[in-house]
Amino acid sequence: MAPRQYQYVGPADIRDSALASSPAGTPIRCVDDLSAWIASRSSDTEPDGSLIATFTVDVGGTLLLAPRRSEHVACAGGGPVLSAGEITFSDGDVSEITNQSTRFCPEPESWPTVATALDAIPVDRPDDFTTRVVFRLCPACNERDIVKDGWFVCDLCGADLPENWNLPTAQRGT
Missing domain, CATH: 2.20.28 (Rubrerythrin, domain 2)
Incomplete structure (x- = not known):
């Protein structure tokens, strides 16, 4: 069975504003993509050195990353997603990840699509969302x-x- 695709369910004005003012998320298909994206966000690191980002998984199964506090709909380029939330990188690996996206409201059961996208890079990751919403x-x-x-x-x-x-x-x- 194909994974569920989640559509944007937030306010139209937020969607329209986000799409007009923010680029789509950066596709992360390999370790080099991830390393380059993390390096480009070095000024956004937390005091402990970790980096928190907005993520979506597009309908093709690719992980898309955008700066923290970006709208998920902008990260997704306006399209439906297989999952969405926040992701924390520590030393290049995923240390925390959640499906918290009030604009797409993905189920915790969307985890397998996230795991597959992360494994394709590949990157070390938890076995499930560290916070399930x-x-x-x-x-x-x-x-x-x-x-x-x-x-x-x-x-x-x-x-x-x-x-x-x-x-x-x-x-x-x-």
Whole structure:
């Protein structure tokens, strides 16, 4: 079965602004690509020497990187993704990675596509997202929610959230 493709589910004005003002993420297909990208961001390192970035995995399975706090939709070049989140590099390896992207809301189950993209480089990585974020769409108020501690209740209106992932997906092959 083909992996799920996640579409952008954020506000149109943020998408349009991000696409107009930010380049698409840099494709990372090999260690040289990754090393060059990390070197180009040397001024963005944390005090401990690590580098945190925005990532997406495009529908072709390629890892795309953009500076931290970049909009995921800009990193993805406006298209659907197989996963999205934040990634931390320490000494060139992945030390932390999360599926936290409130603009695509990928499931934790999108991990295999991320693992495949990282293994293709190849780069040392964790065995799963180091932080797994669960997203739901509130059927009552249409708010995107992050489920914490198994509490399936909308933060905005208090309605019950569905236990199964329920955000819009992109059509496969688009």
